[in-house]
Amino acid sequence: xxxxxxxxxxxxxxxxxxxxxxxxxxxxxxxxxxxxxxxxxxxxxxxxxxxxxxxxxxxxxxxxxxxxxxxxxxxxxxxxxxxxxxxxxxxxxxxxxxxxxxxxxxxxxxxxxxxxxxxxxxxxxxxxxxxxxxxxxxxxxxxxxxxxxxxxxxxxxxxxxxxxxxxxxxxxxxxxxxxxxxxxxxxxxxxxxxxxxxxxxxxxxxxxxxxxxxxxxxxxxxxxxxxxxxxxxxxxxxxxxxxxxxxxxxxxxxxxxxxxxxxxxxxxxxxxxxxxxxxxxxxxxxxxxxxxxxxxxxxxxx
DNA sequence: CACTTGACCTGTCCGC
DNA sequence: TGCGGACAGGTCAAGT
Numbered sequence: 001x002x003x004x005x006x007x008x009x010x011x012x013x014x015x016x017x018x019x020x021x022x023x024x025x026x027x028x029x030x031x032x033x034x035x036x037x038x039x040x041x042x043x044x045x046x047x048x049x050x051x052x053x054x055x056x057x058x059x060x061x062x063x064x065x066x067x068x069x070x071x072x073x074x075x076x077x078x079x080x081x082x083x084x085x086x087x088x089x090x091x092x093x094x095x096x097x098x099x100x101x102x103x104x105x106x107x108x109x110x111x112x113x114x115x116x117x118x119x120x121x122x123x124x125x126x127x128x129x130x131x132x133x134x135x136x137x138x139x140x141x142x143x144x145x146x147x148x149x150x151x152x153x154x155x156x157x158x159x160x161x162x163x164x165x166x167x168x169x170x171x172x173x174x175x176x177x178x179x180x181x182x183x184x185x186x187x188x189x190x191x192x193x194x195x196x197x198x199x200x201x202x203x204x205x206x207x208x209x210x211x212x213x214x215x216x217x218x219x220x221x222x223x224x225x226x227x228x229x230x231x232x233x234x235x236x237x238x239x240x241x242x243x244x245x246x247x248x249x250x251x252x253x254x255x256x257x258x259x260x261x262x263x264x265x266x267x268x269x270x271x272x273x274x275x276x277x278x279x280x281x282x283x284x285x286x287x288x289x290x291x292x293x294x295x296x297x298x299x300x301x302x
Numbered sequence: 303c304a305c306t307t308g309a310c311c312t313g314t315c316c317g318c
Numbered sequence: 319t320g321c322g323g324a325c326a327g328g329t330c331a332a333g334t
Contacts, residue, residue, distance in 0.1 A: 076311095077313095140310060183304070183305095184304075290306070
């Protein structure tokens with residue numbers, strides 16, 4: 001579920017919360033999430049300072065001043081949640097002090113004591129005792145440590161298509177990439193990260209609804225003007241979702257443990273059996289490209 | 303080569 | 319109430 005807008009929201013949060021901090025220790029209870037028992041972790045992570053947080057497609061890149069980078073993929077249920085260091089004075093005046101230090105109602109404060117939980121896979125502790133938790137209920141996500149200058153050549157990264165919110169993602173670029181997949185269903189192609197990077201199930205359904213294209217329509221049967229509309233809508237939907245802090249269906253939260261509100265604005269996703277906002281026809285849930293797919297059978301013509 | 307299916311996992315929900 | 323099975327969906331690998 002974390003797609004581009006969710007991962008970008010996490011990135012922005014981490015940027016303000018952990019850049020400049022030094023990693024004191026790391027613990028992992030699931031080696032497939034991240035194996036911390038390696039010489040590279042000892043040499044290039046422990047004691048290193050976080051210099052920047054970047055994003056590419058759906059992965060977070062945490063750059064360290066050691067010249068190494070932690071690449072983190074949240075897959076479906078991953079979370080990166082920051083918890084500030086505990087106050088020394090946990091007296092009755094603690095409430096007031098918290099507000100002074102973190103601002104009124106800072107959501108991270110309420111997380112203390114709730115994390116780690118049983119979904120916690122990796123724990124990063126900083127020198128000031130604040131902590132970053134990598135939680136992942138379904139254990140599909142992963143953390144990798146690579147040399148910063150080799151990030152781009154990582155197999156996973158090197159295959160990725162253009163970032164839809166970058167200037168490189170022009171209609172001509174989009175159109176050119178679609179021409180190589182003319183016989184495929186449009187939704188399957190939107191989900192292909194080598195065509196464009198960052199769209200997943202939610203924003204595929206939403207952008208296809210917005211451009212009145214049926215998800216199972218093969219590309220060669222879609223008019224150029226519809227594809228032009230789709231290009232515009234992909235960008236619009238992703239930007240709108242970033243504004244709303246992303247989509248929270250079940251698991252997703254940002255670096256402050258907060259949910260996103262985009263689904264309140266969604267037109268079809270998770271709205272099966274409800275009326276289409278455009279024509280009133282009942283929205284159906286079908287299966288396309290092996291995924292649950294939400295569609296208005298009337299105004300998204302086949 | 304294009305496309306589909308299975309694997310990786312856990313938690314939730316549905317029907318019996 | 320309990321229990322099996324379907325489902326949730328990002329990505330890779332294997333199969334058709």
